[in-house]
Amino acid sequence: MILRIAFKNLLHKPLYATLCWLLLACSTAVLLMLIALSRQAKEQLEKQIEGVDLVLGAKGSPLQLILSSVYNLDAPTGNIYLQEAQRFMQHPMVESAIPLSLGDSYKGYRILGTTPAYLDRFKVQPREGRIFSGSMEVVIGATVAERAGLKIGSRFAGTHGLEEKGHVHEEHSYVVVGVLPATGLAIDQLILTPLESVWTIHEPAKHLEDEDSEHDHEKDNAVQEHDHGTDDDDAHKHDHEKADDRTNSAAGEHHHATDSHPEDDHSDADRQNAADAHDHEDDHQEPADHDQHQNAVPANGHVAATAANKQITAVLIHFRSPLAQLQFPRMINENTNMQAAVPAIEVNRLQSLMGSGAEVLRILGWLLAGLAACSIFVMLVQGTHERRYELALLRSMGSGRGKLLGLVLSEALILALAGILGGFLLSRLSLWLLQQEVFTNYHLTFSGLWKITATDMITAAAILAACLLAALFPAIRAFRLNISKTLANA
Template sequence: MTAIIRLAWQSLLNRKATAVLTILTVAISVSLLLGVEKIRTQAKASFANTISGTDLIVGARSGQVNLLLYSVFRIGNATNNIDWQSYQNIRQHPTVDWAIPISLGDSHRGYRVIGTTPDYFRYYRYGQKQSLVLAQGRAFETLFDTVLGSEVAKKLNYQIGDEIIIAHGISDKAFNRHDNLPFKVVGILAPTGTPVDRSVHVSLPAIEAIHVGWESGARLGHTPTAESLSQAQFEPKQITALFLGLKSRIQAFSLQRTINSYPSEPLSAIMPGIALHELWGMMSIAEQALLAVSGFVVIAGLMGMLTSLLTSLNERRREMAILRAMGARPVHIFFLLISEATVITAAGILSGIGLLYLAMAIAQPILQTQFGMVLSLSAPTAYEYFLLGMVQIAGMLAGFIPALQAFRHSLSDGMTIKV
């Protein structure tokens, strides 16, 4: 068998151009198959790591996916707000260790503005319970301080000390900007690969202050100056949602039931992990479609290899005749063709893996910067090895067709050894 594989390798070397093109076809299909699988799994991991260490998210009564989308991913809007007194009551519950209130509704040049407290920088976790880190500056302290996410600062070219104008609502137009109350950039967060990078953070009192004189989303009354507002004390009347960390995770279900039946107003408490799982499940059709497309590409690559082997059979009849004359049996010819298919497939798989990791190394910083997706150069997983094994077996099976034809030709041509 070793001699047959060596002979198959020598035969491929004699047809270098065709062999290289066939190997490249298989390599591209394999790299696409593994690439889709790696992006799928790592996107899912990155998606799940958007928030961690938070036991419950509380918002106005709505579906858990909607609550997750607007509170964590800054997509969409809340059905209602939460009364500040309700926040205080939940915060003082004996099972609650910490609480982070957030207020949404304003924006800056397409990026969402989040009103919150300093506890946001202390307790908010992402990834594997990683804390938020300030790359530059400090957290907000005075009324009109702001801390920017890394993407906001990079895309809009902001530095510490710059001033920004916040707009009322998601649409940033001249008529709804709080242009008489600029905020000063005092901090820029390190990249996290989460929606935090695309957020502008201000204090909850600042959200109240900039809306003095605004009614029903329009500037109807007198808007005080920044100096006069800085002297006043502001307490939020309402917030959009709050993140809760509990003293013991075992108490999460009990507190969830308590909040869901809160008597003062209709509230919903969700567990981020369960909501993330449901949200990812809604996108499973696209996930399966990507896998199907990559599977068809692999089939196309193997069909290309099969076509190459079949095309070369007529040109190699003299080669087969010489092999028969030297004592090779039809079964040897059969295994020779299968060995060629095996070697081509194996070389294509190895080349495909190398091509994929080269592409990942190049794309890694681009994906992290543009899409906030961390693509790690990890070794293939057990499932990926399974996929590669299936490709190898499929390549060997594809070699049966030209091998069977060569077996039949060697008999029908009467290529027997003359004594």
């Protein structure tokens, strides 16, 4: 009966009640959304770096290197020579090393040249089909399969660069041989192919790219970088690092971070390259290697050591002992033209960067919750004052003081529960919308949308407690109401 009166009292003042409810729902939504987002970010960030102790890549921002190679988010820093990287990949302290080559995409999904070891790292096997075994074969992530409408046997041509629009490598088409199960990780959004595919594609297409290379260079977001692998020999190394020093924008067409040729050399050189690409190849590669990279991936995923001037984007390294983590970065950063970035450090840096933004939002959320509690306080103080005759009447009709206390607290409780529930639904709705709009663009998957964590419960409990605390003073006033005086003054 008391609950019923409390509910009716709230309905009797719909505007006030709605205001309180809205404030509560908004504050709850902000706080719960924040919790879900940071949980998701943490999960995504930490799951991805599992088993990666060090990332070897071109010089540039270490955070960028981690983002591009581990999270597949940012543009790569540039390319490195496989031969140079192999010195470290085969180091006795290294347990496993996975080479990566980025550069092309399909419908905005990155095509990642790598070895089957990449799949082993995430312990995933194709849910359909098989692992790629030859050049131009791809295994696609679950999201790619779903959104790009690809299935086993589908053929498609990659787009140059990581943007949705760009030059399409029409002359080479990939064939889907495997589809991965959904993992909730970045791998869902990837198209995996042997390193050889990337090299194959960018080798005969040389002359085409040359023609519009100037144009590409000027693109601000020209994140395309190409492995021109076999085309470039030592004589044709170019330094394309632009004055702005941003390696990724400088990346443009050719990453030859290790060379130091003047810029104006390059078109001549490339033209020459295009003309006698195959000659160069034959000159510098053993025939067996040539065949191999055209047709087959070595079974062990090990890239042939003879690939003297093949380029890759990054190498994910897992050490045998943590000790190596101390020596390796210095060894690489000081003695080579490559850089070594430690994912754990960069992730911490990233989280502290995002942390301050989240902190502001969190303060805002609690401020809103405080406002909501204040509005409940005002509503109940005013309400118990206006309705003091009603309260006295209830007492005179035989309801005890406890029931009056309960009545006022119930009003706050009903509002708080409705507000928290509304806020919860609101937060999930906005996360869902975020997923539809924003996350898709960043190729993020938001998993466990409806999951309720302990932190969610604690936040909800804190808001509930704040509301009840706000109701405590008016409730005690109702409890201590002098009914005789109140009724006599009626």
